[in-house]
């Protein structure tokens with residue numbers, strides 16, 4: 787996935803828009819547990835401030851993930867907005883070399899950067915729904931689809947508070 791900034795780079799105070807869509811399934815091996823079920827849609831607004839290109843990006847895609855509670859696969863929508871500062875290498879100040887993304891050619895390859903943003907958009911733990919009942923700790927039944935007869939309340943009272951706390955998690 788790449789864009790060409792030849793024009794906007796020379797257009798001081800100008801704005802450019804890019805709308806990109808690409809199948810990222812080739813990069814699944816770089817993202818643990820991510821299985822793309824839709825193309826990655828990236829929209830960029832690039833503003834040339836005279837000192838750098840300020841980029842407002844928006845990433846949308848959908849992946850198949852596994853619920854950390856009931857272990858069932860489900861579709862998870864990713865929507866990540868981000869802002870970047872890009873500077874053409876010969877014009878970069880000392881400070882920009884530290885903080886901005888430096889580009890050397892008019893053609894900018896975005897894939898690695900988009901993958902990083904997708905990683906930032908992933909939750910610590912996937913949960914299929916706030917109503918997910920999870921698995922029975924005794925028989926392993928998925929309590930979203932069936933109930934079981936297991937007795938689950940023989941918990942040492944000293945741990946009951948902890949159990950209640952984790953159930954609300």
Ligand SMILES: [Zn+2]
Pocket residue numbers: 853854855856857858913914915918919920
């Ligand atoms: Zn679940």
Ligand SMILES: [Zn+2]
Pocket residue numbers: 922923924925926927934935936
């Ligand atoms: Zn059970």
